[in-house]
Amino acid sequence: MSTSTSGPGGRPVPAAPRLGGTVLGSADDKVARSPIFRQLVEERTRFGWILTGLMLAVYFGFIGLIAFDKSLLAVKIGSGTASLGLLLGVLVILFAFILTGIYVQRANGRYDDLTAALKRDLGR
Amino acid sequence: MNRLKHPLVLGSALAVLAVTAALAAGPDIGAVTKAATNWPAIGMFGFFVLLTLGITYKAAKGTKSAADFYAAGGGISAGTNSLAIAGDYMSAASFLGISGLVYTSGFDGLIYSTGFLVGWPIVLFLIAERLRNLGKFTFADVASFRLDQTSIRIISAVGTLVVVAFYLIAQMVGAGKLIQLLFGLPYLYAVIIVGVLMIVYVAFGGMKATTWVQVIKACLLLGGATFMAGAVLYKYGFNPETLFAAAVATHPKGDAIMAPGGLVSNPIEAISLGVGLMFGTAGLPHILMRFFTVSDAQAARKSVFYATGLIGYFYILTFIIGFGGIALLMSDPSYFKLGPAGAFDKLKDMVGGTNMVAVNLANAVGGPYFLGFISAVAFATILAVVAGLTLAGASAVSHDLYAQVIARGRVNEAAEVRLSKLAAVGIGIVAIYLGYVFENQNVAFMVGLAFSVAASCNFPVLTMSILWKGTTTWGALVGGLVGLIAAVGMVVLSKAVWVTTFGNPVAIFPYDNPALFSMPLAFATIWIVSKLDKSRRAERERAAFEAQFVRSETGIGADGAHAH
Numbered sequence: 001m002s003t004s005t006s007g008p009g010g011r012p013v014p015a016a017p018r019l020g021g022t023v024l025g026s027a028d029d030k031v032a033r034s035p036i037f038r039q040l041v042e043e044r045t046r047f048g049w050i051l052t053g054l055m056l057a058v059y060f061g062f063i064g065l066i067a068f069d070k071s072l073l074a075v076k077i078g079s080g081t082a083s084l085g086l087l088l089g090v091l092v093i094l095f096a097f098i099l100t101g102i103y104v105q106r107a108n109g110r111y112d113d114l115t116a117a118l119k120r121d122l123g124r
Numbered sequence: 125m126n127r128l129k130h131p132l133v134l135g136s137a138l139a140v141l142a143v144t145a146a147l148a149a150g151p152d153i154g155a156v157t158k159a160a161t162n163w164p165a166i167g168m169f170g171f172f173v174l175l176t177l178g179i180t181y182k183a184a185k186g187t188k189s190a191a192d193f194y195a196a197g198g199g200i201s202a203g204t205n206s207l208a209i210a211g212d213y214m215s216a217a218s219f220l221g222i223s224g225l226v227y228t229s230g231f232d233g234l235i236y237s238t239g240f241l242v243g244w245p246i247v248l249f250l251i252a253e254r255l256r257n258l259g260k261f262t263f264a265d266v267a268s269f270r271l272d273q274t275s276i277r278i279i280s281a282v283g284t285l286v287v288v289a290f291y292l293i294a295q296m297v298g299a300g301k302l303i304q305l306l307f308g309l310p311y312l313y314a315v316i317i318v319g320v321l322m323i324v325y326v327a328f329g330g331m332k333a334t335t336w337v338q339v340i341k342a343c344l345l346l347g348g349a350t351f352m353a354g355a356v357l358y359k360y361g362f363n364p365e366t367l368f369a370a371a372v373a374t375h376p377k378g379d380a381i382m383a384p385g386g387l388v389s390n391p392i393e394a395i396s397l398g399v400g401l402m403f404g405t406a407g408l409p410h411i412l413m414r415f416f417t418v419s420d421a422q423a424a425r426k427s428v429f430y431a432t433g434l435i436g437y438f439y440i441l442t443f444i445i446g447f448g449g450i451a452l453l454m455s456d457p458s459y460f461k462l463g464p465a466g467a468f469d470k471l472k473d474m475v476g477g478t479n480m481v482a483v484n485l486a487n488a489v490g491g492p493y494f495l496g497f498i499s500a501v502a503f504a505t506i507l508a509v510v511a512g513l514t515l516a517g518a519s520a521v522s523h524d525l526y527a528q529v530i531a532r533g534r535v536n537e538a539a540e541v542r543l544s545k546l547a548a549v550g551i552g553i554v555a556i557y558l559g560y561v562f563e564n565q566n567v568a569f570m571v572g573l574a575f576s577v578a579a580s581c582n583f584p585v586l587t588m589s590i591l592w593k594g595t596t597t598w599g600a601l602v603g604g605l606v607g608l609i610a611a612v613g614m615v616v617l618s619k620a621v622w623v624t625t626f627g628n629p630v631a632i633f634p635y636d637n638p639a640l641f642s643m644p645l646a647f648a649t650i651w652i653v654s655k656l657d658k659s660r661r662a663e664r665e666r667a668a669f670e671a672q673f674v675r676s677e678t679g680i681g682a683d684g685a686h687a688h
Contacts, residue, residue, distance in 0.1 A: 015293040028671040031680060041677050048249040059242045063398040064385045074383030081368040089234035093436045099245050104429040115678055122496030
């Protein structure tokens with residue numbers, strides 16, 4: 001990968017509050033008031049929390065079964081050796097992967113488009 | 125082989141290596157010790173070391189600025205970064221430990237696998253992109269974005285160093301034991317080799333070398349585990365049912381291995397373990413650092429997606445490997461230390477201990493050269509993980525404590541990088557020393573403790589400062605401290621330390637995993653203290669949220685945080 005020329009990025013940490021508070025203050029206000037920005041944030045925040053909730057529900061549902069109903073997880077499936085618990089465990093792993101996939105797909109399309117539109121709108 | 129000073133260990137290592145011959149000769153280990161060359165393992169490991177040192181040399185030439193050192197210049201691609209993240213996660217503990225756990229308890233191994241994995245979606249949905257948009261080199265950059273630099277850097281650095289210390293001790297001790305066993309090297313030598321190599325990678329090659337070491341190891345480990353799981357399934361006609369049936373028929377617990385067992389006996393314990401694993405992932409400093417090595421938020425999110433897939437795949441492989449161990453090793457006495465009259469306990473007497481299931485299975489399915497390969501990979505795994513930890517610790521010392529707290533931001537870049545390298549050397553030496561001191565201590569609880577601290581200090585401070593407008597410096601500082609002290613305190617008072625290490629009769633804290641209690645405590649403290657904080661600084665900090673929010677959501681203003 002690129003050997004970077006230590007450009008402006010090389011400088012030590014931005015003392016962030018200075019950066020945010022005064023210098024960029026008006027620009028930030030402008031972004032924050034933009035309807036595109038509000039739409040982007042609202043959509044993405046809601047979607048992120050919904051997916052987070054789903055993941056928590058599925059995982060702690062699985063853990064809850066382990067904690068409170070071991071016998072259900074011992075139920076046999078298929079031709080009689082594999083158990084329901086085993087299947088559910090693998091499904092939890094798959095679910096986590098699929099959920100991240102859904103988010104990335106949406107983010108790469110919808111949210112990146114909105115961000116690009118926002119930046120165009122601001123003339124950056 | 126005249127350096128081998130531990131006859132018992134040597135014996136086990138030799139026996140492991142001799143199994144192929146033993147299979148031909150019948151279960152008579154004594155007769156085949158001659159086949160005991162671990163040269164394939166040493167040779168392959170030597171090759172890995174040479175390769176990684178070459179990469180380190182190249183990386184060192186390109187590592188000039190602070191951005192190069194801490195974040196590989198922001199030039200790591202999403203695919204490469206996902207391999208590095210997965211590599212950080214696929215430690216020797218998860219490879220050998222989880223396959224060993226599946227071997228002894230079957231299904232219960234899945235509890236850990238799922239717990240380790242499900243933290244990733246949370247990282248993606250709540251943290252990854254915002255982290256990349258706000259931060260530069262460490263997660264303290266993000267947490268202190270609009271809060272007081274000094275206080276937040278201190279609490280973040282302390283959280284980082286505590287996590288790194290416990291994780292590192294567990295890895296060093298594990299490395300020493302493993303290498304003792306696999307290569308026949310004395311414990312201390314093994315610890316020194318690991319320590320010195322990690323210092324070299326980090327101090328000379330910085331993040332670039334650390335990343336590539338991790339990527340190479342991840343590829344080797346995934347390749348090796350894939351081959352092993354494939355070979356196991358091949359023996360059972362690629363039908364998992366047949367494999368499970370064979371395992372159930374062989375395992376002393378019989379059909380019980382297919383269902384939850386006694387590993388997590390208490391419901392509260394099970395949930396607390398889950399909380400710690402899930403949210404600890406989102407607070408591990410050496411993993412959070414990886415989000416600063418990519419060019420933008422899009423690459424950050426893609427890396428999490430790929431990494432989740434790789435890690436999930438890896439855990440499914442370890443599960444198959446564990447069951448393969450049951451089916452293929454358990455009925456073969458040549459893999460066990462035999463008692464009088466050839467009797468052995470299938471669960472306890474495995475040569476080298478139950479954590480050696482994957483290693484022994486490598487021999488069973490691939491012969492001595494594959495055994496050598498897997499042994500070398502296990503060593504490489506530890507090296508790569510400790511290097512990542514060392515870099516995270518060194519960054520906390522130089523970038524957070526020195527540059528921001530002591531020098532108050534008035535420091536030139538070269539001095540900061542130099543200090544970081546010194547810190548890496550210091551951490552390496554301390555790690556060697558601690559690895560030596562803790563040789564005969566029970567360190568199994570330390571990885572769990574690292575996760576608990578990450579979930580109870582780093583994660584709440586980070587998420588609250590990003591996501592909640594009301595968070596103030598006092599809130600984050602007090603809450604992080606409370607979470608840290610609660611997590612460490614509860615572990616010290618639990619059975620693993622209070623009874624097993626200190627020898628007290630009864631544990632004061634009844635659970636092994638504190639996260640269910642310590643993490644909400646930290647969140648609640650941040651909330652309450654922030655609410656009560658009426659200072660003028662708090663007003664300013666709440667007012668500064670908007671600027672942070674805009675940047676965290678869009679990346680506007682983040683351009684130029686890295687050299688591209």
